[in-house]
Amino acid sequence: MSNKGLKICLVLFLFLLVIVSVGMVTLFLTVFKPKDPNIMVQPVGLEHFNLSLLTNLTANVSLPMVITMVNPNFGSFEYPEAMGYVNFHGGIVGEVPIQGEFVPAREQIVVDAWANLMLQKVVTDTRFWADVLSGSLNFTSTAALPGKVEMLKILKLKATVYSTCDFSIDLTSRNVDSKCSAKIKL
Numbered sequence: 001m002s003n004k005g006l007k008i009c010l011v012l013f014l015f016l017l018v019i020v021s022v023g024m025v026t027l028f029l030t031v032f033k034p035k036d037p038n039i040m041v042q043p044v045g046l047e048h049f050n051l052s053l054l055t056n057l058t059a060n061v062s063l064p065m066v067i068t069m070v071n072p073n074f075g076s077f078e079y080p081e082a083m084g085y086v087n088f089h090g091g092i093v094g095e096v097p098i099q100g101e102f103v104p105a106r107e108q109i110v111v112d113a114w115a116n117l118m119l120q121k122v123v124t125d126t127r128f129w130a131d132v133l134s135g136s137l138n139f140t141s142t143a144a145l146p147g148k149v150e151m152l153k154i155l156k157l158k159a160t161v162y163s164t165c166d167f168s169i170d171l172t173s174r175n176v177d178s179k180c181s182a183k184i185k186l
């Protein structure tokens with residue numbers, strides 16, 4: 001083949017490659033449009049929580065929780081370690097270190113985490129005692145997990161999962177109601 005023919009071949013090949021890649025990304029974004037993951041966060045063992053811990057307000061209290069993450073997508077999602085935050089009436093009162101994980105396509109993972117609450121910040125909020133009298137304490141937690149989505153081992157896209165959970169602790173029964181919502185953004 002002549003040099004010129006080779007060049008035309010190469011250009012055609014690159015052109016095809018671009019068409020195929022664009023096609024795949026379009027397919028991914030339309031047919032396989034990423035669905036929002038489903039995240040559930042449940043504090044555990046609150047009924048055994050040792051109330052004597054509350055007498056030392058300068059201490060941090062760690063509450064164990066179980067996080068379930070369901071990935072409804074055809075792509076896997078992988079994220080490095082991140083930090084979640086606990087809010088009480090809009091102020092940050094705690095942190096939740098989150099380990100990095102790999103969530104396979106169309107599967108769910110269950111991970112343990114600890115919420116480290118700064119008691120002093122909760123108790124010094126003027127609305128704390130009013131809430132205690134009303135019988136429930138409400139917290140919100142937020143986390144952003146920047147990571148990457150991978151499909152068929154070839155297509156890699158950056159994506160971030162944003163999750164927000166509302167917790168309502170019933171102080172008499174120590175029952176915790178939690179509702180989470182999560183969004184994935186490419």
Ligand SMILES: *[C@@H]1O[C@H](CO)[C@@H](O)[C@H](O)[C@H]1NC(C)=O
Pocket residue numbers: 050051052053
């Ligand atoms: C609660 O903690 C205190 C002090 O750390 C301890 O003496 C007590 O036995 C604990 N109670 C329970 C039920 O774990």
Ligand SMILES: *[C@@H]1O[C@H](CO)[C@@H](O)[C@H](O)[C@H]1NC(C)=O
Pocket residue numbers: 056057058059060
């Ligand atoms: C309260 O907690 C802090 C930090 O954990 C600790 O240094 C301090 O000794 C504790 N005080 C009491 C009275 O237990």
Ligand SMILES: *[C@@H]1O[C@H](CO)[C@@H](O)[C@H](O)[C@H]1NC(C)=O
Pocket residue numbers: 058059060095116118
């Ligand atoms: C409580 O946690 C905060 C934030 O994680 C940290 O800055 C602080 O030093 C901790 N305090 C104690 C007594 O461990």
Ligand SMILES: *[C@@H]1O[C@H](CO)[C@@H](O)[C@H](O)[C@H]1NC(C)=O
Pocket residue numbers: 130131134136137138168
């Ligand atoms: C906490 O949330 C629950 C349910 O959303 C609500 O019924 C309750 O009044 C709230 N409590 C406070 C103290 O805001």
